[in-house]
Amino acid sequence: MPIAEITAALAGVKHAFDIANLINNSEVSLDAAEVKLKLAELIDSLANAKIETAKFKDILLERDSEIQRLKKQIEKDDNMVYETPYYFLVQESGEKDGPYCQRCYDSNKKSIRLQSPNKNGYWKCNECSSDYKDSTYNEPVFTRINRSQGRSGWTL
Ligand SMILES: [Zn+2]
Known part of the structure; x- marks a missing residue:
């Protein structure tokens, strides 16, 4: 004091x-x-x-x-913009940096960059393990391989 x-x-x-x-x-x-x-x-x-x-x-x-x-x-709070399902940090230049994990930012103001190794709209937080699917994400379509082609099973 x-x-x-x-x-x-x-x-x-x-x-x-x-x-x-x-x-x-x-x-x-x-x-x-x-x-x-x-x-x-x-x-x-x-x-x-x-x-x-x-x-x-x-x-x-x-x-x-x-x-x-x-x-x-x-x-930072003023420049952190929520765009479902995650956050972006708007730079002074106006460019968006991110995306950042919504859960980590909302719960304890941590700016954790999301990772998307396959660049397919599926994002994962390595801090809290939350995952996000944005508007570019397409569910993988599984098709059955015809047995007459000599193989059996499922493939993407
Ligand atoms: Zn997180």
Whole structure:
């Protein structure tokens, strides 16, 4: 929580400021040992404030990185177009890239490119094993081979 780090850093700076004021205050007389002790306290407070500030910096960098990731995800969502039965990613040039798996994208925003080894309109996702048949797909037609031709069985 960055608020906790900010609060701790501010408390350390305030404590250091109070000690510096005490040392600097002409109405309070401190002997050398007391001054040395207060200076050690002052250094300790500043060191703690420095540590808390460094933590805060790390948190801000982490948040910046997360914001960038989310911005890219939103941009991708805007460019991901569903065309039954799968998704395409529309490039800046207007060209469509894909297709991508509908199930993987809808369930966890993963852009998994579908594979179609036979280029016949049948697509498969290697991530979730979903399969898709687009409008170009034709069911294979099985025909019985005539026994008079010397062979028996089924063929495509
Ligand atoms: Zn998938």
